[in-house]
Amino acid sequence: MRTRYYIEDAARHVDREITIEGWLTNMRSSGKIIFLQVRDGTGFMQCVASKGDVGDETFEAAEKLTQESSLRVTGTVREDARAPGGHELSVSAIDVVQVAEEYPITPKEHGTSFLMDHRHLWIRSSRQFAVLRIRSAVMTAARNFLDSRGFLELDTPILTPSACEGTTTLFETEYFGERAYLSQSGQLYNEATAMAFGRVYCCGPSLRAEKAKTRRHLIEFWQIEPEIAYADLNDIMEIEEEMVTAMVRSVLETRANELRILERDVDRLRAVEPPFPRITYTEAVEILKKAGADFEWGSDFGAEEETVLSERFQKPVLVHRYPREAKPFYMEDDPDDADVTLSVDMLAPEGYGEIVGGGQRLKDLSTLSTRVDEEKMPRDDYEWYLDLRRYGTVPHAGFGLGIERFVAWVCGIRHIRETIPFPRMLNRMRP
RNA sequence: UCCUCGGUAGCUCAAUGGUAGAGCAACCGGCUGUUAACCGGUUGGUUGGUGGUUCGAGUCCGCCCCGAGGAGCCA
Numbered sequence: 001m002r003t004r005y006y007i008e009d010a011a012r013h014v015d016r017e018i019t020i021e022g023w024l025t026n027m028r029s030s031g032k033i034i035f036l037q038v039r040d041g042t043g044f045m046q047c048v049a050s051k052g053d054v055g056d057e058t059f060e061a062a063e064k065l066t067q068e069s070s071l072r073v074t075g076t077v078r079e080d081a082r083a084p085g086g087h088e089l090s091v092s093a094i095d096v097v098q099v100a101e102e103y104p105i106t107p108k109e110h111g112t113s114f115l116m117d118h119r120h121l122w123i124r125s126s127r128q129f130a131v132l133r134i135r136s137a138v139m140t141a142a143r144n145f146l147d148s149r150g151f152l153e154l155d156t157p158i159l160t161p162s163a164c165e166g167t168t169t170l171f172e173t174e175y176f177g178e179r180a181y182l183s184q185s186g187q188l189y190n191e192a193t194a195m196a197f198g199r200v201y202c203c204g205p206s207l208r209a210e211k212a213k214t215r216r217h218l219i220e221f222w223q224i225e226p227e228i229a230y231a232d233l234n235d236i237m238e239i240e241e242e243m244v245t246a247m248v249r250s251v252l253e254t255r256a257n258e259l260r261i262l263e264r265d266v267d268r269l270r271a272v273e274p275p276f277p278r279i280t281y282t283e284a285v286e287i288l289k290k291a292g293a294d295f296e297w298g299s300d301f302g303a304e305e306e307t308v309l310s311e312r313f314q315k316p317v318l319v320h321r322y323p324r325e326a327k328p329f330y331m332e333d334d335p336d337d338a339d340v341t342l343s344v345d346m347l348a349p350e351g352y353g354e355i356v357g358g359g360q361r362l363k364d365l366s367t368l369s370t371r372v373d374e375e376k377m378p379r380d381d382y383e384w385y386l387d388l389r390r391y392g393t394v395p396h397a398g399f400g401l402g403i404e405r406f407v408a409w410v411c412g413i414r415h416i417r418e419t420i421p422f423p424r425m426l427n428r429m430r431p
Numbered sequence: 432u433c434c435u436c437g438g439u440a441g442c443u444c445a446a447u448g449g450u451a452g453a454g455c456a457a458c459c460g461g462c463u464g465u466u467a468a469c470c471g472g473u474u475g476g477u478u479g480g481u482g483g484u485u486c487g488a489g490u491c492c493g494c495c496c497c498g499a500g501g502a503g504c505c506a
Contacts, residue, residue, distance in 0.1 A: 026467080169504090
């Protein structure tokens with residue numbers, strides 16, 4: 001196969017003639033010199049064509065180019081401080097693949113609604129380029145971390161006969177005449193694979209039919225969910241710390257340019273390393289009360305409470321031992337305090353809120369069996385889950401890391417809708 | 432589901448109840464180092480829909496549709 005050149009490698013090809021294949025993002029012309037801003041998915045590069053060098057025919061073809069026209073540009077890579085990115089291509093030839101029709105997204109400002117309607121095109125722009133390349137790096141880093149620790153990636157089903165967590169609204173569908181639901185978490189199935197393989201994780205979409213309408217919620221979001229046999233609450237707090245640190249570090253190393261595009265304050269990210277502060281839910285409630293919040297012990301934190309708490313720390317904070325009523329049925333009870341569970345949430349700093357939720361799972365058959373009945377869950381559908389407590393039950397624990405919230409925090413962007421290529425939101429399923 | 436705000440040119444916005452405008456984009460022309468380039472010109476409108484008040488409605492009122500921000504719930 002022929003050699004392919006990519007803009008991200010331009011620095012390695014200084015003074016050599018290469019061909020880049022991409023799209024025109026913007027163009028400036030000064031009569032006898034044209035500046036073409038070209039992107040190829042790996043980066044952005046300025047290409048300079050002067051009439052004397054390329055000849056009249058190529059120059060006139062370049063003048064007719066429109067925004068987002070596709071083209072192959074051949075030229076010599078030069079270092080030049082005047083070029084955005086420090087390198088530019090001194091053009092010798094242009095091969096126009098297509099002169100694009102009038103492009104709806106102009107270099108000027110646009111509203112969110114318009115941009116979301118054109119999401120399939122919006123992802124071409126530099127800010128989205130940066131965010132989505134960071135998302136990919138985040139996924140890779142998470143997998144690399146878990147793989148290096150001996151975890152097996154074992155996927156869990158999307159179509160399920162009943163709810164994982166009774167309370168949340170599920171999308172309903174039909175499975176050859178039977179009622180079925182779209183998964184909102186792989187966790188229960190993870191517990192089964194963990195009993196078979198020890199350390200496992202799944203990564204996939206979670207679907208929740210909640211009419212959520214906030215910058216922290218999507219209808220369809222992705223989680224990476226590890227589950228570990230013979231592990232307790234402290235074990236997973238440690239792994240969460242190490243995993244989040246490894247992921248942040250990897251983004252700093254491999255996506256420095258993207259963080260620069262986003263103007264992210266990387267010092268805040270460099271500060272992320274173990275140990276993370278750990279406080280109990282009860283201590284968190286005291287902090288909130290001292291801060292003047294009107295909050296009663298027992299319920300889960302809302303957006304405002306999470307913001308107050310996370311802004312008090314420079315690093316992500318682990319809040320553990322939530323009350324029974326604030327957590328799902330499968331959480332293990334704290335043997336030292338019957339009112340709380342062996343659960344833990346990680347709140348990202350700078351007001352980003354919960355990015356990880358997890359805990360130790362109920363081990364005892366009769367306790368779990370009672371809970372299933374108390375929650376009025378269809379017992380037949382959970383017999384397999386109870387089996388895990390009949391045949392060699394062990395203490396085990398796991399957590400789920402929300403990819404979009406994590407990416408939003410790392411990128412320093414306000415709304416998670418930009419952290420996934422095609423967000424599914426209330427009132428918005430297209431494109 | 433609830434609360435708040437909004438819908439005017441392709442986009443972002445302006446317009447005391449009295450002739451519907453600007454910048455950008457597009458198109459034409461100029462410019463050999465531009466950085467959201469710049470300069471001159473041209474084109475571009477069923478003011479979300481519907482009913483009402485009024486001599487007169489983009490503007491005021493009712494209903495509906497759509498969107499944004501936030502809440503609840505959660506990752």
